[in-house]
Amino acid sequence: MxxxxxxxxxxxxxxxxxxxxxxxxxxxxxxxxxxxxxxxxxxxxxxxxxxxxxxxxxxxxxxxxxxxxxxxxxxxxxxxxxxxxxxxxxxxxxxxxxxxxxxxxxxxxxxxxxxxxxxxxxxLYTLTDMVEMDEAYIGIATDKKVKENLKRGKGSQRKASVAVSAESIPLEDLETGKTSRFCGYYKMEVLGKVDGEHAEKFIKKNTSGEIVLFTDKNTAYEHIEDIVETHFTVISGKESTNDTLQWVHKAISNLKRKLLGINHMITYKYLQNYLNEFVYKLNRRYFGDxxxxxxxxxxxxxxxx
Structure with missing residues (x-):
């Protein structure tokens, strides 16, 4: 409207x-x-x-x-x-x-x-079939005491880890034979820590059925074969960004641009709420009015x- x-x-x-x-x-x-x-x-x-x-x-x-x-x-x-x-x-x-x-x-x-x-x-919705997954690190605001204890330069800003996943369905043009990927629903959730326990919890909560999972070679995804049908890993780089993990990387890029341009001084307490708004609109990008x-x-x- x-x-x-x-x-x-x-x-x-x-x-x-x-x-x-x-x-x-x-x-x-x-x-x-x-x-x-x-x-x-x-x-x-x-x-x-x-x-x-x-x-x-x-x-x-x-x-x-x-x-x-x-x-x-x-x-x-x-x-x-x-x-x-x-x-x-x-x-x-x-x-x-x-x-x-x-x-x-x-x-x-x-x-x-x-x-x-x-x-x-x-x-209410879960991801199915073929799913891409990666993690993002979002800069968040810190109080004065925390800022005083942080070192200058690299690593001086406190960052929160966010799990990002997207349905990535392969499509093939019957006339030309070219393949592409169709993007379905997204999920984003703040993780307390990027490790195997938190990664498995996120996957169990936000996926259903037998899924094929695509991730990078982060050690957090080393032992998730028991909860997914198939697990493919790729080395993070230009090829994975443009092909295997293209949709999650695009979402991460747009999320950071949105948070930096509009929402300032985001605290850890409310970070999930900002992710809710971003993902809600992203999943309904074709709804229009x-x-x-x-x-x-x-x-x-x-x-x-």
Whole structure:
């Protein structure tokens, strides 16, 4: 959804309430006591649902990422639109300006709440068939005490290790015989340490079925034959970048460019949230105007399994 359409569809708070009510009714209202979709009544005066069985009441925000938030629905809808409007996203300061929020902290927490539900939604999907995997090292902000203990020059910046994987499906042109690779879903996750234990945990969590895994010759991947069908290793270099591990390397390059250009002073605590946003948009790179609607669904039911 572009900005012009958003202004037409959501001019005020009432329009946002009607939109959210219709979406929640379409998916079904869930109550904690009934633990299932039941018949309900809508009270327009109080703007809440009531279960016909347990008589439990539920507001429009209950059970969503907006629960317990004092911000209006119009602000939340505008925030969803901004988060879905561009591929690269906004800095938190620009996000604050666009929403007209008084406090930077409010904008910061709002953005990260949306990034968390992005990660929850992507966690529902796993990688299959042929998968590329590599690790990236992202520079993160450090406090003054840590900076004083770090040496100058090489290695002076603290870095966090990130596991990056992508579905890489080989394709062949029947007329010319040329082969290429089609890129599917991506996964990115902060690793505590690049070793065999963490690598195996990442693979088990984010893949399913019998997969063929492509990696470099990092020692962390030496003993993963038991959890994958086939494991191919290549020497890191120009050939592997342009061929075997092309999609993960492109993703790593774009990720670093995005973080350096827009998001500054990223801390280790929130790094995974930034990865969630990047991967969520990357996996939906062909959605176009539908990205806003998909993000609304993720925000309304962030815990749907």
């Amino acid at each position: 572009n900005i012009i359409n958003f202004v037409q569809y959501f001019p005020d708070e009432e329009s946002c309430e009607v939109y959210l009510k219709s979406y929640r009714e379409k998916a079904g209202i869930r109550y904690k006591t009934c633990k299932s979709i039941t018949k309900h009544y809508w009270f327009s005066t109080g703007k809440f649902f009531e279960c016909s069985c347990c008589r439990r009441r539920s507001s429009l925000k209950s059970g969503t990422v907006m629960e317990r938030s004092k911000l209006s629905l119009h602000v939340w809808m505008t925030a969803f639109m901004l988060m879905a409007a561009t591929k690269k996203g906004f800095s938190c300061l620009e996000f604050q300006r666009q929403l007209g929020l008084c406090r930077y902290d409010t904008a910061f927490r709002l953005m990260h709440k949306i990034r968390v539900v992005m990660g929850k939604r992507d966690a 539908r990205l806003f609607d998909r993000l609304i669904i993720a925000g309304i039911y962030p815990y749907v399994q």
